[in-house]
Amino acid sequence: DQIVVKLRQRLKYVEGNTRETLETVLGPLTALPNRLRDAPPAETLALFKQHPLLAGILDNASPNRPRDGTYISEHPDELVSVEDDFGDRASPADYIESFETFVKANMNVAPALIAATQKPRELTRRELKELAVLLDANGFSEANLRQAYGRARNADIAAHIIGFVRQAALGDPLVPYAARVENGVQRILASRPWTAAQRQWLIRIGRALKAQPVGDPALLGDPLFAQHGGFEVIDQAFDHGLGDILKDLNGAIWDHHVA
Structure with missing residues (x-):
């Protein structure tokens, strides 16, 4: 009842x-309290065991507290310096080191890291x-990682969050994500003889992947594809093998030999 x-x-306050x-x-959050209220207590226990980060997310959810409006100074503001804030990690290099330590410690434990x-x-x-x-x-966060790698290694990296994780875990090179997609699509196009219609769809899927990472059937639900019938119709153009082709494309994108 307290939960x-x-x-x-x-x-x-979760937004x-x-x-x-x-x-x-988890499904619709507004329905979650009633669902747990009407279910056996074991379901609540199982929920928090399956999603151990949920409690922390809920603990951090709270209304924004208004400022008291107290004036500190009437002098005009002046920009003195701009510095990156990496919390308790003092420098970009420290931040990267902490990230690598976290990934290596959890890459065989956390399901999301195992998948990546x-x-x-x-x-x-x-x-x-x-x-x-x-x-x-x-x-x-992806933004902080990009900033840290850029500062520490003097590079503007647009590698995508999966790229940062794989670099930390496996030593994969940091390659801009758009370049990975281009390389992956070209590898798939060269892997077998495709019909003109199939090649056109693969090129369109590649374009969509640059904005919507990860090729799975849900990608074909986006408006660009839904207007042509979505996954079920486009799958017919590939003799019902599009699901495996999307998986092959994921592999081609994240294969470090291709990068």
Whole structure:
């Protein structure tokens, strides 16, 4: 009963990408308290065991507290310096080191990290969102990682979160994600003789992957493809083998030999 009450209090303050990701994993959040209230207590126990980060996310969900409006100074503001804030990691190099330590310690434990490092061919959007939530909850957002690697290694890296994880875990080179997609699509196009229609679809799928990472059947639900019938219709153009082809494309994108 206490958990149900606290869920009702906290869930309304879970917003943005975090809420979207949780609903992908747990279903509609507004229905969760009633679902647990009406279910055996064992279901609540199983929920928090299956999703150990959930408690921390809920603990951090709270209304924004208004500032007291107290003036500190009436002097005009002046920009003195711009510095990166990596929390308790003092420098970009420290931040990268902490990230690498976290990934290596959890790459065989956390399902999202297992998928990113060991099963990229099988990756789904759901696992990608779970990966982002896991890393963000531990202080490793994609934006901060890009900034840290750029500062520490003097490079502007647009590698994508999976690329940073695989670099930390496996030593894969950091390659801009758009270049990975281009290389992956070209590798698939060269892998066998395709019909003109099949080649056109593969090129379109490659373009979509640059904005919507991970090739799974859900990708074909986007408006670009839905207007042509979505996965079921496009799959017919590939003799019902499109599911495996999407997996091959994931593998081609994240194969470090291709990069």
